Amino acid sequence: xxxxxxxxxxxxxxxxxxxxxxxxxxxxxxxxxxxxxxxxxxxxxxxxxxxxxxxxxxxxxxxxxxxxxxxxxxxxxxxxxxxxxxxxxxxxxxxxxxxxxxxxxxxxxxxxx
Amino acid sequence: xxxxxxxxxxxxxxxxxxxxxxxxxxxxxxxxxxxxxxxxxxxxxxxxxxxxxxxxxxxxxxxxxxxxxxxxxxxxxxxxxxxxxxxxxxxxxxxxxxxxxxxxxxxxx
Numbered sequence: 711x712x713x714x715x716x717x718x719x720x721x722x723x724x725x726x727x728x729x730x731x732x733x734x735x736x737x738x739x740x741x742x743x744x745x746x747x748x749x750x751x752x753x754x755x756x757x758x759x760x761x762x763x764x765x766x767x768x769x770x771x772x773x774x775x776x777x778x779x780x781x782x783x784x785x786x787x788x789x790x791x792x793x794x795x796x797x798x799x800x801x802x803x804x805x806x807x808x809x810x811x812x813x814x815x816x817x818x819x820x821x822x823x
Numbered sequence: 824x825x826x827x828x829x830x831x832x833x834x835x836x837x838x839x840x841x842x843x844x845x846x847x848x849x850x851x852x853x854x855x856x857x858x859x860x861x862x863x864x865x866x867x868x869x870x871x872x873x874x875x876x877x878x879x880x881x882x883x884x885x886x887x888x889x890x891x892x893x894x895x896x897x898x899x900x901x902x903x904x905x906x907x908x909x910x911x912x913x914x915x916x917x918x919x920x921x922x923x924x925x926x927x928x929x930x931x932x
Contacts, residue, residue: 713866743919753909753922766919801867805918812920814867 712736714815716802722821723792731787731818735804742785743805743812744777748798756800759785792822825850827910829923836900837931844895844926846884846910854912856886856893857920861907870895870908880904900930 715734723729735742744756755769759779770776774792779785789796799819803812826849836842848854856873871879873886873893884895893910910923 741918745920745922752924753911753920755919755921758919769919811869811872812918813869816866 714802714804714813716800716815716818718818719816720819720821722823724823725794726791728788728790729792729820731789731800731820733785733787733802733804733815735783735785735802736806736813737783738806739804739813740782740807741805741812742779743803744785744787745801745803746798747801747817751798753801756787789820792820794822796820797822825854825912825914825921827912827921827923829908829910829926831926832924833927833929835929835931838902839899842895842897842900842904842928842930844908844910844928846893846895846923848891848893848910848912850891850912850914852914854914856884857911857913858882858884858893858895859909859911859922861909863906867909902930902932904928905930 714736717732740761742759746754746756757770757777758766774790777787799817801817802815805812828847830845858870859867860870861867882895882897884893886893907925907927909925911920913920
């Protein structure tokens, strides 16, 4: 079946603009994660959705970052007033119920000029 | 605090030689440990997890709780093993992953 998909694959924006990144998880997966992969910080957890529970937002670096998951499926990560340090590859992953492997998407490469 | 340390950013070995990628962790409890691999121009994918105790692509990793290590080993490296390798941990149930900084493995012909 189809894996995790993310769009856009690349996004170039100007400092101060808002951006939205989209993640389509594997159908039926109840858990969804966002991570950030950057040169200076490596791979960092951002936020985690599990079913109808309140999301774990403990990894969001500032209040400019937010995410939502509509209908238990698609998720959108929003970054407001982007800064140059937000430049990174944003990865989404999903996992089925009962634990197990996280399956990663191809990522969105964000460049803030 | 949860932490994963991969001391080697770069590792280069010759084809046919043994490979060991080091991983140490810090966690108060019983974590679940993973190795993820990212081949050139491909997405991050799971290589193996400690609870499976299986060998994938000739790689094995043993969890050593006394030394808090989860080193990845392969007795005979192949050129197709060249990739970026990440060690990661999660707490049982939470499943969010804490990653090490990664080791770029290059296998020379």
